[in-house]
Amino acid sequence: DAGVIQSPRHEVTEMGQEVTLRCKPISGHNSLFWYRQTMMRGLELLIYFNNNVPIDDSGMPEDRFSAKMPNASFSTLKIQPSEPRDSAVYFCASSLPPGIGPSEQYFGPGTRLTVT
């Protein structure tokens, strides 16, 4: 398997523009997670899906952020309008259903977003 695939790997955009980050989870995984990593705040969970349904979006910073999972093999995280404070590395991760406890999360390589 190719692992979790994220695109683009790097994105530079101007404040006010719309940004769309994409993720393809590992085939057969039914949970998908979006994280944001910054020096100041570390690794934060933004939202996660089970079987394409959003389960917890309490980490989404504000209404400018939205995430969708139209099918089991694709998810998007959209920021509209983008602001400089959104600059961060955004990770997507996927996992199998939980067993005794949570299953291992497999992380993609991340998208480094810079908003100028």
Next chain:
Amino acid sequence: AQSVTQLDSQVPVFEEAPVELRCNYSSSVSVYLFWYVQYPNQGLQLLLKYLSGSTLVKGINGFEAEFNKSQTSFHLRKPSVHISDTAEYFCAVSDRGSNYKLTFGKGTLLTVNP
């Protein structure tokens, strides 16, 4: 609510020396604990996990961790480090009450010097 504290933001060591990266957690219920490693410009990958059973957990690359419930700790150890172990290490906690969400610590940057 659950939380994780990694007491050291940076740990420099010499090659072949032992290392311990400290992690303390806070949770009101039974927990599941994880250590992930992040190499430069990569995503995180699982080193080891504690779900139940033996409190001493062995992971990949010669790392191990011990779950200590009374001290609410899950410290990561390796008896002899290599240059290639240079990376950022994240401790994470989860519990059934959080719907198995992972809460990560701020990370510890391990730098192994020759």
